[in-house]
Amino acid sequence: MRLSTSFLPSTNPIDETTDIAVVIDILRATTVMTVAIANGAKEITTTCDVQTAREMADAITPRPLLCGERSCVPIEGFDCGNSPAEYSPPRVAGRHLVVTTTNGTKAIGAASLAKQVLLGSFLNRRAVAASLDPNASVALVCAGTDGFVTLEDVLFAGAIVSHFQSQFDQHQLPTLELNDESQIASEMWRSWFGPAMGEPSRTHAAALAARLSQSRGGKNLVRAGYEADLLRCAEMDSVAVVPRRIAIRAGASIFGR
Template identity: 45%
Template sequence: MNQSISVSLTPSELSPECDLHQACSIIIDVLRATSVMATAGQSGVRRMITCENIHAAAQFADQAAIRPLLCGERHCKPIDGFDLGNSPAEYTPERVADRDLVLTTTNGTRAIHAAMRSRRLLAASFLNLDATLAAVRSEPHLQIVCAGTNGQISYEDVLLAGAIIDRLAPPDSDGSEPSGHIDDSARIAWSVWRQADGNTRPLQQSLRHSLGGRNLIEAGYEADLERCAQVGTIDGIVERAEPGKTVFEFRRLAVSK
């Protein structure tokens, strides 16, 4: 099938005029929201509910029949009164298995809400890259949305967008261009990934130099760079459970390596 791929380098590029109703959208926040969602899914979380702001998250938790875990961050740091922050290391089976969690973050959950009108909505990270690719190969139109950092383009999110394009639209015969129908932002992301992939520098080192990576290091979360730089270690997808709601579930996929 001839798949078309568009990329929004920040959520602000998704204007109200952007037609997402027939699109499958993939949200990317490598550092760290979508990496946390994949990790929590692998650890057996029941449902993940995303909220744009702290008040909405707390209100949802207060109204739930069984109190969910309140999770998230603001500017990399845990939120006062919340159960968990935004480090994948916190989302162990002992802590989250069979629990619902409510997540609100500075960038990632806002990107999810920006793409709410999409027909299908997934959250992707390097951790579950292979499973995500397997889940969307038959989609006629993909809209990749990079969360960015405080409204700015973030290198780490663009890298993952490029990796997705590289796998779904491999280069043409001379290797100079990706195949298929892609927009200019997708071409930029693909070029960034191809340049990084051709470098001998490990992915973790690339993340260190990104805007999000520098912020994490400054905040004392340097170890999360390695945790988020593992590629294809989680065989499952994070996908919205039903249209119109920001409730996500994790589903395991048999992925051929």
């Protein structure tokens, strides 16, 4: 396996040689989209631009839910913001969603040339790891926050890298090639949580949420009044679904199960 981590989408550009890109925006885009798909959303179309999102929603029948944020807060006139709490089964089951966010949908766009694109969050950490082909070229693409590296995305990348390092050390993986950012991410994860956390618990979620609160993205959420989302985004391995790109249309990526 060749496992490359990008702390920002611009640091290691994705091209057609990348088999799988895992886009990571823990706070909160990829967490929200994981929750939405797990709760029955039919499809999620992502785009970087607010006006494009509005135009897409107007062109689809029946009209989809228009979802997203700028600077952590819901966009005026949109149906949903960017909190996992908003994406309950009664709200999203069977629905098409159009989503635009400050950082996450840009990272999805940056990863668009990969053969496959998956969405990763702590909620589906094990499911993401299990879905990665050990013979593939895999890119972990951190969205960052407003153009800056952010701790929560690097932590998740480190959790994935650490998982495969453990497999390699136990001779369950024949080869493992890591770039420097992958090694840095893994060292951060292991220094805080060890090589593995075992079966996750409320204690683990609380410890992770406390770490997330120290990041640039976490501090932004607290200032915006969304501190409760830190724990929602830290519910490790609570979802078995991995949203994956199923189509690209007019520059937008469409995700489903």
